Amino acid sequence: MAGVNVFSAFVISLITNLVTTGLFVKLLVLDRGSALEFFLIYNIFSFERILENLQVVIAEFINSLKYLKSTEGLMNVPHERGFREVRETQWVEEGRIQFEGFSVKYSDELETVLSGIDVRVARGEKIGVVGRTGSGKSTTLLSLLRILEAHSGRILIDGTDISALDLQSLRAGFNVILQDSFLFTGTVREFEEQSIIRALELCGLWEAVRARNGLATVIEEGGDNFSAGEKQLINISRTLLNPKRIVLIDEATASIDSRTDRLVQRVISEQLSASTIITIAHRIDTILSSDRIIVLDKGKIVELDAPHELLKNPDSHFRKLYEESHTSKRDSNSSRRSSKFLY
Structure with missing residues (x-):
């Protein structure tokens, strides 16, 4: 232009x-x-x-x-390895996930980003993944989706090595909720109206959609007419409409305020209770209700236990991350109160 x-x-x-x-x-x-x-x-x-x-x-x-x-x-970019025009959406029956000696690199010349990961996730188990920046949290999700291929070891889902699956079938078996949600142009309507309205109500989004133009609301390119938080809520609503046995969440509440965050956590807990959920945490508080916590550091699992057990140990990595996040939150609140006083 x-x-x-x-x-x-x-x-x-x-x-x-x-x-x-x-x-x-x-x-x-x-x-x-x-x-x-x-x-x-x-x-x-x-x-x-x-x-x-x-x-x-x-x-x-x-x-x-x-x-x-x-x-x-x-x-001229070639298709990803393992890409075929096949889509078997029902191949995940239970949602069991197993990492066996799994390691991954971003390229052959670089060091491993995840190294020697061994963990079993049971059917319907809720797992939170935490760690500092660069610890390998998001790489875990990229590996499950095979955006990154294994350097060594393997990942099994319901006993099937995911490297043997075509990518379309593999990814169609998951619900994925990302921090940077992208919406395609169209309208909010896609399923039966009552189902959509119910899902939007559960996520606290129906009033905002109805105020625009209801289910006929046009979604602009990239969802530009919705806020970052609203786009995430739409994706969560879509997950409720078409739930899968495995749900992958990558910092899904990073752009949502605390009140809405609590609502989303309650919806996920109640409506997706039968699904296996792996959450890459942005806020420590969002994964305190998880069955177990995986703490990553420099691409390795340094802790794996229930959150209350990790919090009881004053020397645990998770306890330190928890205390740091709450200290940061108190400092932020104090700063906001000072600003209101000054101005």
Whole structure:
């Protein structure tokens, strides 16, 4: 769009100069001295503007060629290994997950991001995954979806090695709720109306949708007419409408206020009680109701136990993360109170 505007300015400038040249020729016939003076003064300024606009147009054209080359490169990207046009959505029957000596790298030249992971997750178990930045939390989810392939070891779901599955079938077997939710253009309506309304009500989103245009509300590209929190709630509502045996949640409540966060946690706990849930935690409080907590540090499991057991140990990694998060929360609240007092 910027290139079009600059080009338009260039064309207008060129037309203006042609008109001015015509006026100069006419003035030249009437008064040669005044015409030469007018011509010199005007063109000193206008020619410089033409050159500037032309320079910008050329720069925009070069950038467009770069974008075109990038697009061509994307069109030639090969399919992910294991991609086939097959979609078996019912292959997960129980939701048992097992990591056996699992390690993964982002590339062969780099160090392992997860190393020697051994853990079994029972059917319907709720697991919270925590750790500091770079500990490998999100990599765990990427590995389950096979966005990253195993360097060594394997992941089994209901006894099936996921590396033997085609990617479409594998990913169709999960509900995935991400921090950065993306919505495609369309309307809110997709299933039976009463089912949708009920799911939106459970997530506290129905009133906001009804105030727009109900189920006929148009979702703009990328969901730009919804806030980050609302987009997450829509994705959670979609999960309630089509629940799977395994639900993967990656910091799903990071953009939601505390009150809505508690509502979402209650909905997930009550409505998805039969599903196996793995939650990559952003707020420690959101996973305190989990059956077990996995604490990662530098790609390794350093702790694995029930949250109340980990909190009882003053030397546990989880206890330290919990205390740090609450200290940070108190400091933030104090800062807000100070700001209100000052202003």
